[in-house]
Structures are given as structure tokens and as C-alpha cells.
Amino acid sequence: MPDxxxxxxxxxxxxxxxxxxxxxxxxxxxxxxxxxxxxxxxxGIVPLxxxxxxxxxxxxxxxxxxxxxxxNGGVDVILLGSSMVNTGIDPDVLAEQYAxxxxxxxxxxxxxxxxxxxxxxxxxxxxxxxxxHPATLIFFTEMRDYVAAxxxxxxxxxxxxxxxxxxxxxxxxxxxxxxxxxxxxxxxxPYRNWSRADFPDTFLMSLRRFADTTDAGYEPDxxxxxxxxxxxxPANPDDRDLFAMxxxxxxxxxxxxxxxxxxxxxxxxxxxxxxxxxLHPTYFTYFGGxxxxxxxxxxLVPFIESHAGVFLQPLSPNLVPPDHRxxxxxxxxxxxxxxxxxxxxxxSGLCQSENxxxxxNAPVExxx
Amino acid sequence: MTVTALLFFACAALAALVFHxxxxxxxxxxxxxxxxxxxxTWSWQFVLVLAFYSGVNYFLGLRSSPSGSHFKRWARAGxxxxxxxxxxxxxxxxxxxxxxxxxxxxxxxxxxxxxQILLPVGLSFLTVQNISYLLDVANKRLPAETGFxxxxxxxxxxxxxxxxxxxxxxxxxxxxxxxxxxDRPLLERSAALILAGxxxxxxLANPLFNTIPAAAxxxxxxxxxxxxxxxxxxxxxxxxxxxxxxxxxxxxVSLWFGIELSPNFNLPYYARNFTEFWNRxxxxxxxxxxxxIFYPLAWSLRRRVPDQNHWVNIVLPPMxxxxxxxxxxxxxxxxxxxxxxxxxxxxxxxxxxxxxxxxPLNKRPLWRQRLGILVTFILAALAWxxxxxxxxxxxxxxxxxxxxxxxxxxxxxRMLVGWSPLSGWSxxxxxxxxxxxxxxxxxxxxxxxxxxxxxxFLAAWPRxxxxxxxxxxxxxxLLAFFADTAAPFVYQGF
Numbered sequence: 009m010p011d012x013x014x015x016x017x018x019x020x021x022x023x024x025x026x027x028x029x030x031x032x033x034x035x036x037x038x039x040x041x042x043x044x045x046x047x048x049x050x051x052g053i054v055p056l057x058x059x060x061x062x063x064x065x066x067x068x069x070x071x072x073x074x075x076x077x078x079x080n081g082g083v084d085v086i087l088l089g090s091s092m093v094n095t096g097i098d099p100d101v102l103a104e105q106y107a108x109x110x111x112x113x114x115x116x117x118x119x120x121x122x123x124x125x126x127x128x129x130x131x132x133x134x135x136x137x138x139x140x141h142p143a144t145l146i147f148f149t150e151m152r153d154y155v156a157a158x159x160x161x162x163x164x165x166x167x168x169x170x171x172x173x174x175x176x177x178x179x180x181x182x183x184x185x186x187x188x189x190x191x192x193x194x195x196x197x198p199y200r201n202w203s204r205a206d207f208p209d210t211f212l213m214s215l216r217r218f219a220d221t222t223d224a225g226y227e228p229d230x231x232x233x234x235x236x237x238x239x240x241x242p243a244n245p246d247d248r249d250l251f252a253m254x255x256x257x258x259x260x261x262x263x264x265x266x267x268x269x270x271x272x273x274x275x276x277x278x279x280x281x282x283x284x285x286x287l288h289p290t291y292f293t294y295f296g297g298x299x300x301x302x303x304x305x306x307x308l309v310p311f312i313e314s315h316a317g318v319f320l321q322p323l324s325p326n327l328v329p330p331d332h333r334x335x336x337x338x339x340x341x342x343x344x345x346x347x348x349x350x351x352x353x354x355x356s357g358l359c360q361s362e363n364x365x366x367x368x369n370a371p372v373e374x375x376x
Numbered sequence: 377m378t379v380t381a382l383l384f385f386a387c388a389a390l391a392a393l394v395f396h397x398x399x400x401x402x403x404x405x406x407x408x409x410x411x412x413x414x415x416x417t418w419s420w421q422f423v424l425v426l427a428f429y430s431g432v433n434y435f436l437g438l439r440s441s442p443s444g445s446h447f448k449r450w451a452r453a454g455x456x457x458x459x460x461x462x463x464x465x466x467x468x469x470x471x472x473x474x475x476x477x478x479x480x481x482x483x484x485x486x487x488x489x490x491x492q493i494l495l496p497v498g499l500s501f502l503t504v505q506n507i508s509y510l511l512d513v514a515n516k517r518l519p520a521e522t523g524f525x526x527x528x529x530x531x532x533x534x535x536x537x538x539x540x541x542x543x544x545x546x547x548x549x550x551x552x553x554x555x556x557x558x559d560r561p562l563l564e565r566s567a568a569l570i571l572a573g574x575x576x577x578x579x580l581a582n583p584l585f586n587t588i589p590a591a592a593x594x595x596x597x598x599x600x601x602x603x604x605x606x607x608x609x610x611x612x613x614x615x616x617x618x619x620x621x622x623x624x625x626x627x628x629v630s631l632w633f634g635i636e637l638s639p640n641f642n643l644p645y646y647a648r649n650f651t652e653f654w655n656r657x658x659x660x661x662x663x664x665x666x667x668x669i670f671y672p673l674a675w676s677l678r679r680r681v682p683d684q685n686h687w688v689n690i691v692l693p694p695m696x697x698x699x700x701x702x703x704x705x706x707x708x709x710x711x712x713x714x715x716x717x718x719x720x721x722x723x724x725x726x727x728x729x730x731x732x733x734x735x736p737l738n739k740r741p742l743w744r745q746r747l748g749i750l751v752t753f754i755l756a757a758l759a760w761x762x763x764x765x766x767x768x769x770x771x772x773x774x775x776x777x778x779x780x781x782x783x784x785x786x787x788x789x790r791m792l793v794g795w796s797p798l799s800g801w802s803x804x805x806x807x808x809x810x811x812x813x814x815x816x817x818x819x820x821x822x823x824x825x826x827x828x829x830x831x832x833f834l835a836a837w838p839r840x841x842x843x844x845x846x847x848x849x850x851x852x853x854l855l856a857f858f859a860d861t862a863a864p865f866v867y868q869g870f
Contacts, residue, residue, distance in 0.1 A: 021835070021837070021838065021839045021842060022564060023564055023567040023568050023571060023834060023835055023842060024563060024564060024567050026839055026842035026843050026845075026846060027567060027571070027846055029839075029843050029846075030842070030843045030845075030846025030847055030849075030850065031846070031850070033843060033847065034846070034847055034850045034851075037847075060858055062860060183857070183858065187858070193858070196854070196855065196858070197858055199855060200855050200858040200859045200860070201586075201859055201860055202583070202810060202855060203582065203583030203584075203586040203587055203810055203814070203859075204586050204587070204859075204860075205586065205587050205588060205589035205590075205808065206589070206802075207808070207810060208800075208801030208802070208808055208809065208810070209800040209801050209802050212799060212800060212801060213799070213800065216799065
């Protein structure tokens with residue numbers, strides 16, 4: 009006999025009710041995660057954090073510094089500059105060597121960020137001094153910092169960022185406020201571009217950089233330079249853009265004003281020391297040779313001194329063997345270890361000869 | 377204001393609340409005012425342009441009524457006016473530089489300055505709606521609309537303004553005349569449509585578009601074939617979910633006012649042949665093309681060449697109809713190629729019937745139906761290449777699809793187990809895992825809708841699944857709120 013039972017109608021659920029439940033549940037889960045991030049150490053499991061800045065290395069440094077200060081009770085010396093600082097100085101080696109020479113224990117953090125010229129760094133310096141009041145800020149500068157057209161894209165991206173603008177004093181938008189205040193949002197933001205074509209690349213890169221960066225902000229570079237003694241060639245496509253940018257070298261007054269802004273942070277109670285990393289001699293070929301470098305220093309040093317800043321003479325490049333470099337600009341991990349010691353010696357010498365010493369700082373409160 | 381913005385929903389909800397509080401005689405005027413406000417969020421000049429456009433078409437409609445003299449001439453004049461109007465605004469890039477140069481040389485325009493015209497939103501959609509209105513009035517299928525407010529609403533009703541659906545006046549105007557009542561079942565339907573639409577746009581379409589690097593559509597030969605293959609799949613599903621998502625949202629919002637808008641999509645990638653595809657993809661435009669181009673052309677040709685198997689009757693109606701469809705999307709060689717390809721598909725599909733009458737689709741063996749779905753999908757996807765790219769690049773893309781390379785599976789494995797450092801993903805020549813995931817989600821959603829047999833299939837889901845959908849939507853929306861890019865609706869550009 010055929011089955012004549014009518015099919016059981018599928019039960020329909022009110023979507024409006026589900027929408028309300030979903031919204032409420034979303035709100036509850038948001039609060040729950042916010043609490044978990046605030047009162048537990050969930051960062052260990054979910055390591056990356058972000059404030060929505062497009063520059064993920066800055067964010068790694070920003071949160072590493074927060075953790076560093078929380079862990080150590082403050083920061084005495086912040087090393088500021090570009091990628092050359094990021095890979096070129098190991099703060100732990102520097103602190104150890106400085107303690108060996110002077111007996112002074114210091115908490116040193118490397119805030120070198122790839123692609124940052126003096127313009128964004130002037131603002132970042134202000135932010136760091138405002139937040140952490142380090143006793144000393146060592147800013148590593150070089151000739152490229154003062155070329156008006158250099159690093160403009162990074163500069164605009166960073167300085168136009170809503171979170172940074174709010175941190176620097178502008179009134180925050182709702183989005184900027186959330187980025188700054190909510191730990192849950194900060195843990196969600198590394199995935200904000202999850203659907204972008206370049207996300208797998210940038211995310212893996214962020215994870216790697218986060219894993220490679222030490223607690224003191226140093227990111228070792230494992231490459232070793234080859235054929236460093238062959239000077240760059242304007243006919244070489246790899247060098248062409250750099251020659252076009254730097255061969256007609258002139259210091260831009262606006263960039264000098266940025267330097268003056270960094271030095272002026274001394275009025276906030278932070279000593280500012282300016283110096284230059286030991287660049288490979290062929291680096292200066294882009295600018296027209298060592299003579300142009302000397303002319304640059306002759307203009308820069310009096311400017312720093314006239315603003316009551318301290319300039320630490322760059323070390324001789326010959327002190328760094330070629331296999332301690334990863335290219336013409338950067339030191340590798342061996343170079344970083346060596347230079348950090350040499351810099352500590354130079355700084356301790358400065359302390360002994362001119363009484364310009366690196367000081368231990370008062371503890372700083374860090375918001376969760 | 378885009379239709380996925382929170383502000384859009386808030387304003388529409390407020391407008392709906394006021395709408396239902398007003399006495400019936402003021403409701404349509406209120407809706408027209410709201411629509412004008414919506415247009416003004418794009419540009420206040422558009423309000424003036426559309427007021428003029430509506431006024432002229434209202435007048436032309438009255439004159440095209442068969443009760444008057446020379447009504448056919450008025451209707452023809454109306455069609456010419458609408459096409460010219462579209463041409464002036466949409467294709468101004470072709471003639472404005474030359475016209476500006478002429479004005480420059482005559483001294484009427486400062487040297488170096490070029491005139492610019494802002495394209496009113498949704499103009500292509502408005503043009504076809506007005507043409508059908510004038511033709512219907514002239515052919516006695518519809519009396520000319522005498523109420524200006526009702527007619528202006530037919531043009532500018534805000535949910536359908538940007539990208540349709542392409543409503544027929546004979547369907548839409550009677551809906552305005554009927555009592556506009558909203559009850560709980562209608563609100564449930566609205567919620568089902570809006571949720572599905574938002575999910576299609578925010579969770580599926582936008583991410584799928586984003587996973588395709590811009591360079592894939594300019595220098596495709598720089599990439600291995602397998603990546604081009606996945607990006608084409610992503611584009612194919614993104615375009616569909618983008619437009620279907622948009623349509624579902626605006627239909628859902630329109631229900632708040634008690635006004636039903638026509639459906640535009642019915643699982644097009646489940647079509648078993650191209651005739652069915654065009655009954656499932658952008659349905660309202662396809663029906664417009666069928667009724668106002670295909671049928672009149674086919675009848676006209678049959679009068680001249682009575683043999684229905686003559687090549688003229690087999691080839692010309694579908695080819696010309698689909699070429700017009702291509703031109704409607706954009707006056708460019710690549711759009712013509714896209715339309716032409718679909719025309720060829722339709723012609724080829726009709727050829728076997730010349731030898732032996734084909735069985736209706738539902739009567740064919742299941743394997744043939746499934747094979748039909750696969751072949752139709754592949755050919756439709758290949759045709760999206762010229763839809764998206766300029767011509768030389770489109771040819772390169774097709775060429776690139778054949779150049780597969782062996783992905784570096786070993787490299788990925790080494791990285792995943794930690795034997796090599798974490799590095800970029802693109803070096804492995806493998807598709808973006810996010811793309812694959814979202815693609816799988818898009819296919820699953822369509823499969824669920826197919827199984828349920830209804831576009832309001834979400835209503836039949838268990839509660840936990842509905843809540844999960846809402847949570848996924850909110851999370852994607854939150855991420856999109858903080859993301860560095862935003863994707864507009866593709867069909868808003870037409």
C-alpha cells in the first residue's frame with residue numbers, strides 16, 4: 009500500500025528573532041573577549057596585535073615596547089631610526105656592554121622601523137617621549153633623511169593615519185577610539201584585510217617578523233652581503249632610482265625642521281643624542297662620494313649643536329668587516345652585535361669625557 | 377549612500393515608519409521626497425536632472441497614448457530622446473574631449489580645460505524602463521500614467537534606482553495603486569532577503585573581489601594558469617553574489633513600504649543551457665531584451681523569411697539581442713565580445729534542434745542535465761573575461777589559463793612544519809586559501825538555496841544556523857569597517 013502520509017512541513021524560524029539573538033550574542037561575545045584580553049594573558053595564544061596602521065612593523069614595535077615597559081617598569085633609552093637601526097643594533101648587547109664600562113644598568117629598546125625617514129620619526133619621537141618619558145633618545149640619522157622626495161609615501165600613510173593622529177592630539181573618530189582602547193579590536197585588526205590578495209603574504213611576513221623580533225625590539229638580519237666593494241652603477245636598473253633620487257644632493261630645510269623638532273624634545277626632560285650608523289663607503293656613491301657626505305656633516309653638526317643637541321661622531325666604516333653587513337645600508341646579526349658593543353664604548357666614552365651619560369629612568373605606568 | 381551602509385537602513389526604516397503613519401493620499405509623495413533625498417546623497421544635481429528627465433518622459437507618455445494624434449511619432453521621439461540622454465551622459469568620454477577642444481579653439485573655454493559631465497546614478501536602468509513604458513503605452517498594453525507623482529516614483533523609487541530591478545510600468549504602477557500593507561510575514565520575507573543579500577555582498581562578493589590582485593586583469597601572463605583559473609572562478613562568483621546580493625537587499629527594503637520588486641536572479645550557475653541562463657541571470661533585463669528586441673526582431677524576420685530553420689531566423693535574433701545587451705553594459709569592444717559570445721552560445725544551442733527536436737530540459741537524463749550545468753558554467757565563466765578586461769588583455773587571460781605550472785607543495789610543507797622560515801605565500805604558485813574558503817562558502821550557499829528551492833531559504837534554517845549566519849555577517853562587517861579598502865557594487869557602474 010502506498011504511503012499517503014503528507015510530508016512533514018519544515019519548521020520555519022522567525023529570522024527577525026534570530027537577528028535579535030545574533031545581535032545580542034555578538035554584543036555579549038564582544039564584551040567577553042574584551043574581558044578575556046584584559047584580565048588574562050590571551051596574547052600568548054593570539055600574539056599579533058594591531059592599531060590598524062598599514063605599517064605592520066611599526067605595530068610590532070609599538071606593542072613590544074608596551075610589553076617591555078610593563079615587564080621592566082620603564083625604558084631608559086630608545087633607539088630611533090629606520091630599518092638600519094632595526095637590524096643594526098641589539099639593545100641587550102648595548103646595555104650589557106654599557107654596564108660593563110660604566111656599571112650603569114639600562115633598559116634599552118630598539119624602535120627602528122623600516123622605511124621611516126626623519127619626518128614620521130619626528131612625530132613618533134614626540135609620541136614615545138609623551139608616552140614613556142625615556143631618559144635618552146638616540147636618533148640615528150643619515151643623508152637620505154634630508155632629501156625632500158625620499159620616503160613620501162610611507163610618510164603620508166603613517167602621518168595621515170587616524171589612530172596616530174589621535175594619539176598625537178587630534179580628536180579621535182569613533183574608529184580611532186576603538187582601535188586605541190579596545191584590546192579585542194586590537195587583536196582583531198591584524199585580520200582586517202583577510203580577503204585582500206596580498207593577505208597571505210603580509211600575514212605570514214608579520215608572523216615571521218613578530219617571531220624574529222626580540223623583546224627589546226631588535227630584528228636580526230641573517231643575510232650576508234656580496235660584492236660590496238663594487239660601487240653602485242647608474243646604468244644598473246637596481247640602482248637607477250636611487251641615483252635619480254640622491255645624485256643631486258641637497259638638504260631640505262623642512263627635514264631639518266623635523267630634526268630640530270626631535271632635538272627640542274630635550275625640553276620634555278629627555279636627552280637627545282644624534283648619530284649615524286657606520287655605512288659602507290660605497291653607499292656614498294649614490295650621493296656623489298665621500299666629499300658630499302663630509303659636506304653634509306659640516307652642515308648638519310653645527311645645526312644640531314646650535315639647537316643644543318649632542319652629535320656623536322659616526323664610527324669608521326672600516327671597523328665593520330664586509331661579512332658583518334647584509335648590504336650597503338644594513339648590518340647583519342654579526343654586524344649588529346659588533347656595532348652595539350662599539351656604540352656602548354662610544355657612549356661610555358662620552359659619559360666619561362663630557363659627562364653626557366645614559367641615565368636610569370623613573371618607572372612608567374602603562375595602560376593595559 | 378550605498379545600500380549596505382548602516383545609515384541607509386536607518387534612514388529607510390525611519391522613512392518606512394513615517395510612511396505607514398501618513399494618510400494614504402500623502403504616502404507616495406513622501407516616498408518621492410525620500411527618493412529625492414536618497415539621490416541627493418550622491419549629488420544634488422542628479423535630483424534636478426532626474427526631475428527634468430521624469431518630466432519629459434511623463435509628457436512623452438501622455439503624448440504617446442493612442443487616444444492622441446501622431447502618438448507613434450511621439451513614442452519614437454521618446455525613444456530617441458531616452459537613447460540620446462543616455463548617450464550624452466554615459467558616453468560623454470567619447471565626444472567631450474573633442475567638443476572641449478572646439479570650444480577651446482573658439483575661445484569659449486579656457487585653454488587646457490575640459491568639460492565634464494557627471495553620470496546620474498542608474499541611468500542605464502532608467503533608460504530601458506522608460507523605453508518600455510513608452511512602447512507599452514503606444515501599443516495599448518498600458519494606459520499613460522496621468523499622476524505625475526506615481527510616474528516620477530516609477531522612475532526614481534529609491535530601492536530600485538541604482539541598479540534596478542528593471543521594472544515594467546505595467547507591473548510596477550498597479551502595485552503603487554494597490555493598498556500598501558506591511559504585516560509580520562512580509563517583514564519576515566524582508567528579513568530573509570536582506571540577510572541573504574548582506575551575506576552575499578559582505579561575506580562573499582567583497583572578499584572574492586578583494587582576493588584577486590589588480591594586476592591579474594592587466595598583466596595576466598605574469599601569473600601561472602592555476603591562479604588565473606581560481607581568480608576567474610572568484611570573479612564569476614563575486615559578480616553574481618554582488619549583484620544578487622544588491623537585488624535581495626533592495627527588494628527586502630522595498631517590502632518595508634509594502635512594494636514588491638521583481639526578482640532578478642534565480643541561481644544562474646545552475647542553468648542547464650544558455651536559454652535557461654538568461655532566464656536566471658539579471659532576469660528583469662533579460663526579459664526586457666526578450667520582449668522589446670528579441671521577439672519584435674524575430675517576428676519581423678519571420679515575416680520576411682518564413683522558413684523558421686533559415687539561418688537568418690536562427691542566428692540574427694539572439695546575436696543582435698545579446699550584442700545590444702553588451703552595448704547596454706558599455707560601449708566598448710570587450711563588452712561587444714562578451715555579448716557576442718553569449719549570442720554565439722545561444723545560436724549553437726539551437727542548432728541540434730534543426731536535426732532533431734530536443735527534449736525539454738526537465739525530461740533529459742540527469743547526467744545530461746548535470747553536464748549541461750557544468751558546460752554552461754564554464755562557458756559563462758570564460759565569457760566574463762572580456763566583461764572584466766579590455767580586449768588585448770582578455771585574450772592574454774584566456775591564453776594564460778592554459779599555462780599551468782607545478783605548485784611548490786614541498787615548499788609549503790616545509791614552511792608549515794617549521795623546517796623553513798615563514799615567508800610569502802605567492803612564491804608557492806598556489807591559490808590564496810582565503811579565496812578557496814570563500815568560494816566553497818559561495819558554492820555551499822547556492823547549493824542550499826537550490827535544495828530548498830526558494831530564495832527565502834534562510835527562513836527554513838534551524839535557529840542555531842540562522843544565528844551563526846548573523847554572527848558571521850557581523851564579524852565580516854566589523855572587519856570591513858576597519859579594512860583598508862571598500863568595494864562598491866559592480867552594477868552601480870552601469
